Structure formats: C-alpha cells, structure tokens
Amino acid sequence: MERLFLIFLAAFLINNILLIKFIGLCPFFGVSSRFETSIGMSMAVIFVMTLSSVACWGAWNFLLDPLGVGDFLYIPAFILIIASLVQFVEMVIRKVSPALFKAMGIYLPLITTNCAVLAAATESVKPGFWKLSLEYNYGLGEALVYTIGIAMGFSMVIIMFAAMRERIEIAPIPRSFKGLPIAFIAAGLSSLAFLGFKGLFGI
Amino acid sequence: MKRSIWRDFTIGIIEENPLFTLVIGLCSALAVSSKVENAIFMGVAASFVMVASNILVSVIRKMVPNQIRIPIFIVVIASFVTIVDLTMKAFFLAGYEALGVWIPLIVVNCMILGRAEAFAYKHGVIRSIADGLGKGLGYTLVIFIMAIIRELGGTGQIVAFENTIISLRGFQPPQILQSFPGAFFTFGILMGLLQKLQRKGE
Numbered sequence: 295m296e297r298l299f300l301i302f303l304a305a306f307l308i309n310n311i312l313l314i315k316f317i318g319l320c321p322f323f324g325v326s327s328r329f330e331t332s333i334g335m336s337m338a339v340i341f342v343m344t345l346s347s348v349a350c351w352g353a354w355n356f357l358l359d360p361l362g363v364g365d366f367l368y369i370p371a372f373i374l375i376i377a378s379l380v381q382f383v384e385m386v387i388r389k390v391s392p393a394l395f396k397a398m399g400i401y402l403p404l405i406t407t408n409c410a411v412l413a414a415a416t417e418s419v420k421p422g423f424w425k426l427s428l429e430y431n432y433g434l435g436e437a438l439v440y441t442i443g444i445a446m447g448f449s450m451v452i453i454m455f456a457a458m459r460e461r462i463e464i465a466p467i468p469r470s471f472k473g474l475p476i477a478f479i480a481a482g483l484s485s486l487a488f489l490g491f492k493g494l495f496g497i
Numbered sequence: 498m499k500r501s502i503w504r505d506f507t508i509g510i511i512e513e514n515p516l517f518t519l520v521i522g523l524c525s526a527l528a529v530s531s532k533v534e535n536a537i538f539m540g541v542a543a544s545f546v547m548v549a550s551n552i553l554v555s556v557i558r559k560m561v562p563n564q565i566r567i568p569i570f571i572v573v574i575a576s577f578v579t580i581v582d583l584t585m586k587a588f589f590l591a592g593y594e595a596l597g598v599w600i601p602l603i604v605v606n607c608m609i610l611g612r613a614e615a616f617a618y619k620h621g622v623i624r625s626i627a628d629g630l631g632k633g634l635g636y637t638l639v640i641f642i643m644a645i646i647r648e649l650g651g652t653g654q655i656v657a658f659e660n661t662i663i664s665l666r667g668f669q670p671p672q673i674l675q676s677f678p679g680a681f682f683t684f685g686i687l688m689g690l691l692q693k694l695q696r697k698g699e
Contacts, residue, residue: 314677319523320607366583369601370575377568409524409605413598470693471685474520478685486678 298439305443308494311410312451313485318410322452323477332456334394336449340442342383342405343414346376347441350415351434372415380405414444455484502627509631515608516639517688522608525599526640527680534657536637536644538592539599542585544633546577547609551629553577554617561618570613571604578604608636643683651675 311317318339325335350372358367383405388395405411418437458480467476509515515522522543529539553573554561561569582600585593593600603609612632617625648655651674654664673679 316524316528316677316680317602319527320521323520323523366579369579369582369604370572373571373575373604374568377571381565381568409602412605413602416598416601468689470696471689475685475689475692478681478688482678482681482685485681486673489676489678 298436301436301440302443303494305440306447306450307488307491310447310451310488310491311413311444312448313481313488315413317413318448320409321405322455322481323474326452326456326477327459329453329456329460332452336452338383338387338405339410339448340445342376342379343411343445343448344438344441346372346379346411347415347418347437348434349375349379351419351437354419368416368419372412372419376411376415380411410444410448414441417444451484455481458484502624505624505627506631509628509633510635510638513632514635514639515611515632516636516684517691519608519611521611522606522636523684525602525606526636526643527684529596529599530640530643530680530683531647531651531675532595532657533641533644533648533655533662534592535595536640537657538585538589538596540633540637540640542581542596542600543603543606543609544630544637546574546581546603547612547633547636548626548629549577550574550609550613551617551625552622554613555620555622555625558618566618567610567614570610570618574609574613575604608632639687643680643687646683646687647674647679651679 305311309315312319312322321335321339325331353371353375354368358371384395418440455477459477462476462480471479513519516526525539525543529535550570550573554570557569557573578601581603585596585600612628616628620628645655649663649665651670651672653668653670655662674683
C-alpha cells in the first residue's frame, strides 16, 4: 500500500508530467486560457490515459513481448491503440455533450498527438525512459496507479494554470508579452516551484 | 490566389514558424534545447519525419477516407519514426541515449500530424515537400538558437561532437538556464521579443 502511494506521488508531484518532464505542453498552452475548457480537457485526458495505458499494458504483455516484436513495433502499436480510443471518446462526447464538444474544438483529435498519453503508456509498460529512482516492476496494479498519478498531475497543473492565466489577463504587463509569452514565463515560475518537490520522501 | 512553391517553403521559417506562431510541437523543443548537439539531432530527425510523412500523406491523400484519416496519418508517421529510432540506435548511439524518450515521442509531435492534416492532405507532393522542409527548418532554427542561449548561458561553454566550440572565462553560469524552468523562461522571452519586433515592422 505504501509503495503504491509512493508510486502515485512520484508520478503526481515529483515527476510532474507537464512542469518537470515537459510532456504534453501543446494542449497545456492551448486550452489553459479558459477555465472551463481546461476542466473538460483534463477529464478527457484522465479517461483516455487510463484506458490506453491498460490497453497498451495488455498488448505489450500478451502480444508484443511474447512474440518478440516489441522493440520495433511498440510505437505503431501503442499509437494505434491510443488513436482508436481517442476517436471513441470523441464520438461519446459529441453524443453526450455538444456544448463541451464545441468548446474543446480542435483539441480533442489532438489528444491523439498529446505526447502525454503515449508517454504515460510507454512509461507504465516499459519503464526506464524517465529514470525514476523508484524501483518499479511491471504489474498491472502498479502500472494503473502510476498512470492515474500522471493523469491527475496533468489535470491539476492544467486547471491551476488556467486559473492563473485568467488572472494574468487583467494584469498590467508589457504589450509584447501579452498572451502566450507571459504564460511561458508563468509556467517557468511554476516549474521552479515544482522543482522544490524533488527528493521528497527520497523518491 | 495561389502561393508559389518557394513561398510555401519560406513561410514556415518566420511568419508561420511552428513553434512561435502556431505554438505546436513544444514539448520536444523545450526539452532537447538544453544542449546544442541534442538540438541538431532532434531538428534533423523531426525534419526528416516531417518531410517523409508529408510526401507519403500527399501521395495517398485521394485514397484515404475522411473519417479514419487521423489513424492512417499516425501509422504513416509512426513508421518513419521507427526508421529514425532504429537508425539512430545503430549509428549514433550517444545521441540516441541523450534524446531518450523524445525519439519515440516524435510520433505524437503535433507539429507533424498538424502539417499532414492541414497541408499535405490538401496539396500536391511538391508543395508538401516544400512545406515540410520549411516548417522543419523553422523548428530546427528555433531549437538551435534556444540551445545556444541555454548551453552557453547555463554552462559557460558549448561542447558539440566532442569539440569545445566556445568557452567563456570568468563567467559564473546561472544553472537555472540548463534546468526545466530555464527552458520556459528562454522561450517566453524569445517569443515576447519576436512579437515586439513584428510590431515595430508594421
């Protein structure tokens, strides 16, 4: 139990996917200008990421690895799984909530190319890219907790940042820096704050 | 009005630079720009995938059904990324290890899918090549400039391919430029300066 909690924390705070690992930045800056769209986006990401990691875990452990084709087929295989899942989520949202669908606009198909989803899937199946100092084995339970941690970390930062950007909009800043440039600098400051979590609980 | 092929190429470098004005393909750009050497590897790899996938998407565009175009584009891109992945592993192992997760993540670089979707799917082969080359060059240029700023400012020297190119003496490098927040700061400030310049030009 304690181990699972540590894995969650490592993914959620210490190796936060957006601010520490720089993964998934395009939707981060794209949808974080409004609070509501950022909530919609993060819900979609949590859902897709969890499903796709489980699916990729299954594909790796029952198909790719036993057949010995994992090393050169994992990129196309994982991305196909993710792409079809995203298309599915898109259809569901279009049916259930047209307003949300309209708000997300271009970003829903772009979840496919949200590097965060592929990174989370790859990382929970064959860890090692991120050089996490926590020993980690390949069980489904731990992979699931790890992915949920990553997804929650993504959502927390994107929602927090949307709130910050709404405040920045009305702040007096130099004209050339209005909009995205100041958002990058604000992201840099948040990232600096997140660096402070490094070494927490010795992870 | 029809744009010339040369225009398709040049527009990607400044006016529609994928990083500064379209703001896509950010993740890899920020992450690999801490060293000049990595920036060059990444720029070449991403440009290759972009041009190659633009060509293939443009060739098959009449056969692709509209509803499932995105999975098809992704598979095309993933195949080229696998080529890059295995080639780099075989010939440039040091570069491969330094870039790590970023090579497989070229697949999901929204810049490449974005170009396939917005340009190559609607235009002929030659113009798609021009577009891919221009956008690739624009991307490489930006990460190259960022890498120079971050490596020179953060470590006080630029080391590429085992040669020290520039080394500053008597300079205490602020390490923050090398770490994650520095990437955000550098990019934000560059972007602000670019906007200022563009405003002056008007």
